[in-house]
Amino acid sequence: MQRIAKIAVALLFFVVLCLFGNWGALASQYPLSQVLDDPTPVNFMQFGYSLAIDGERAVVGAPGGCFGCLPGRYPQPEQVIVWDVTTGSVLRTFEGGTDTSGAFGASVAINGFHVLIGAPRNGPYGQRVGRAFLFDSETGDLLHTFDDPTPTDGGDHGNSFDFFGNSVAMDEKYVLIGAPSDDTNGDSVGQAHLFDITTGDLLRTFDDPTPTTVDLFGHSVALDGGRVLIGAPNDQTNGPYVGQAHLFDATTGNLLHTFDDPTVTSRDQFGASVSMDGDRILVGAPYDDTSGPNVGQVHLFDALTGMLIRTFDDPTPYVEDNFGGAVTLEGSNVLVGRWLSRTWPNHNPGELGRRFYSMRPMAVCSMISMIFLKGVQVHGP
Incomplete structure (x- = not known):
């Protein structure tokens, strides 16, 4: 069968994008800033x-x-x-070392x-709890290895798959690591x-409220x-797999606010x-159905009041776009990724796009840097 490997590129564009405007037409008017090609391309990498x-x-x-394969099956x-x-x-x-099924690099963060x-x-194998590693990018030195402080036995699944390191974040003082399958x-x-971040010591564990x-x-x-923000996309408080997000004080651990989905549909995540x-x-x-099946929002x-300011809809909706699969907020710019974009110019069935839009919350247009990750089809068993 054919598998999709995100082997190719991060393309950086400078575009002016008007809210809900024609992104494709605008993007074609601006020159490519940089292409980052995989320097050692390998199938399934x-x-x-x-x-x-x-x-x-x-x-x-x-x-x-091959995140779930036996070691060495797809080295x-x-x-x-x-x-x-x-x-x-x-x-x-x-380099991730000799464990070729450890998913080293599944999540990354950079600060300085x-x-x-x-x-x-x-x-x-069978006890893949997960780890995270802090490096100095100048020297290449490993500064800290973070292990799951509460490894569990896998519950009903029988294997210890906490997925510690599935998500990571950091600033000048702290390192935050998610373990979404902890039991x-x-x-x-x-x-x-x-x-x-300096000592590597565990300061606090956040539990789902x-x-x-x-x-x-x-x-x-x-x-x-x-402050610490943690997503729980399969939370069923408001319906099957509708999801929630929770804001905590990093120092006290107190829950500051729980954010609920303002436009609940089926399995919004x-x-x-x-x-x-x-x-x-x-x-x-990314699985919100307001604009169509799994189009996303x-x-x-x-953050202070918990009030909804704005909802962003996919400007070019298509079934299963998963608009909102990735998000970044920087100042007045909102960057939104779509996992399965089918509207990229000259798109063909062998490509899966991860596209980032800019939508300024308080204004109509903004100059931003765009990133497009283009998947290339490769063959494998």
Whole structure:
């Protein structure tokens, strides 16, 4: 059968995008800024599976494509590559070691010279609790290895798949790591853990305040200004797999607010992606059906009051676009990714797009940097 490997590229565009405007027409008018090609392309490597940018540095994960396979069945490197986005040059490559099913690079974060890498299946086969690693991107030194502080036995599944490292975030003081399949509070309810970035010490464990079975609390995480935002996309408080997101105080651990899906449809997975900047919170619901089956939505909230500010709809909706599969909030710019975009110019059935739109919450247009991850079809068993 054919598998899709996200082998190819992160394309950086500068575009002016009017809210709900014709993105495709505008994008074609602006020159390509940079192409980041996989320097060592291998089938199933999944280059571009994760991505983070800070200033002039980009971090791209290539965690390998067979997350559930027996070790060695599809051997390929697991890598995370640090790029200079102005020149397109590779600054450093981090290797995942000998565990070729550990998903090293499934999640990444960057802050200054610090690079945080999640490996949610790292560990002996059948006990893949997960790990995360903090590196110095200048020297390449490993600064800390973060282990799951509450490894569980796998609950009804029989294997210890906490997926610690499925999501990561950091700032100057803290490292935040999600373990969405942790069974401490029930089958795959999930947890998230806060560490000191200097010492590596565990500071606090965040538990799901509204636990239901298979909530996947910790599937997405964000960290900003002493506050922690954690998504639980399978939470069933408001219906089957509708989802929630929860805001905590990083110092006290107190729950500040629970964000509910404002436009509930079936299995929205509100909280599959989260981002936070100052007093604004962004939550993706990539399976929302408001604009069509699994088209998706994104919601912007006030972090202080919890009030909904704006809902963003897919400007070019198509069935199963999963608009909101990835979100980032930076100042007045909202970046929204679509997992399965079918409206990219010259699209063909062998491509799956991950496209990022800009929608300013308080204005109509903005100049932004666009990122497009283009999947290339490869063949395998």
